[in-house]
Amino acid sequence: MLETKPHPEWQYLDLMRRIWTEGSERRDRTGVGTRSIFGATLRYDLSCGRMPLLTTKRVYWKTATREMLWFLTGDTNIRVLCQQGVQIWTDWPLDKYRRETGEDISREEFSDRIVKSAEFAKKWGDLGPVYGKQWVDWPTYEPVGEGAYRKGSGINQVAQVIESLRTNPGSRRHIIEGWNVAEVDQMALPPCHKTYQFHVADGRLNCVLYQRSCDVALGLPFNLWSAALLQRMIAQQVDLDPGEFVWMGGDTHLYLNHASLVEEQLSREPAGAPILEIIGRPDTIFDYRIENFEVQDYAPQGALKAPIAV
Incomplete structure (x- = not known):
């Protein structure tokens, strides 16, 4: 008998179950309280159009896509x-x-x-200098003499990574970083999905996302989609096939007031294999529009809602 691989979404559900049953209860910045573990990993194969789009609840992928496209403009x-x-x-x-x-x-x-x-x-x-500002306009300062400095040209990390993937694919420095220590206190929310690293092997583009803090019930479904989407766009721009997407979480938690969502979602089973088609090929990573993306074969179970902790 041929063995079949388990549905990739079980990784997410197993992580949710582990946190809910084994996580340490902790007080947090919001005052709501969480159950938390430290250090978690999920892995997804993005070949053949596959995406980490949850089926055990509806994920509003167009909303997440619009957010990612907004990040790439540098707007705050x-x-x-x-x-x-x-x-x-x-x-x-x-x-x-x-x-x-x-x-x-x-x-x-x-x-x-x-x-x-x-x-x-x-x-x-x-919102202050959040994600997109750091991604495409990381601030620099130039000395002008006598201990004074003036603002220099911003660094477009996204454009630099795409150029380095094209010209030096074997580099270990294909990184987009959002954690600017000097500006964290000016941000409405310091970056949670903070570090992206890209890796080329056998004609495939792989990506690791390190997330320092992760709301598994509400945030992670969006984070998985958005990071895989960025990986897919970059792969297209540098003429590579999408490879493996690896998500790594630091403080990985569920809020205590998300009990009804967690328990309902854990009662469901994943099914189906949504596919993302990118329509056309824009000239640059910054020219994609929502019309460039189409999801096929997505038949999720009903939406699940819970309050966001601010």
Whole structure:
């Protein structure tokens, strides 16, 4: 009898079960509390269009894709996301607005103000130098004499990695880093998915993502899709086949108020094999649009919701 490989999604479910049953209960920054383990690894084969898109609940892959495309612009204001109906970053500036003004505004009304008023968005919608700013415009400073410095040209890490993959594929320095120690305190949320490293072997592009902090129930499904998407786009740009995507987590946790989601999802079984097709080939990594992506054979079970911890 031929042995069949287990569905790749079991890795995710086994990790969720391990955290929920064996994780240490810890107090955390949000005050909600978590069950947590330290150090976890998931591996996914991205050949033949495969993607780590969960089937035991609906993952809104277009939302995650729009976020990734936004990162690649270097923008740090939520206005463009809100204009597309993407609210995954809205809670942080909303929380700041409520604290500083005392106005108990709804997220929907806050997002609507962000969309309608560029001035309001400029004042309240910026997240600080988060992901995209570090990825495509890492700050530099040049000496001008007598101990003074001026701002230099920003470093586009994404463009540099693509160039190095083309010209020096055997390098061990194909890295995109989001953790800028000098600017962490200015960010609405320091980068969780912080370090991407790429590796070329046998005509295939592999990727490792190290994530310092991971909300397994809400964040990880998006993180898996987004990182694999970035890997797929870069592979296309450098004429390599997608290889293996490896996810590595530091503080890997479930929030205590996510019990109903966790228990329901663990009662489900994965099924199906979603495929991502990239339509066309844009001139650069920065020219992809949502219309370039199409998911086939995705029939997930129902959506599962839980409160986000800010």
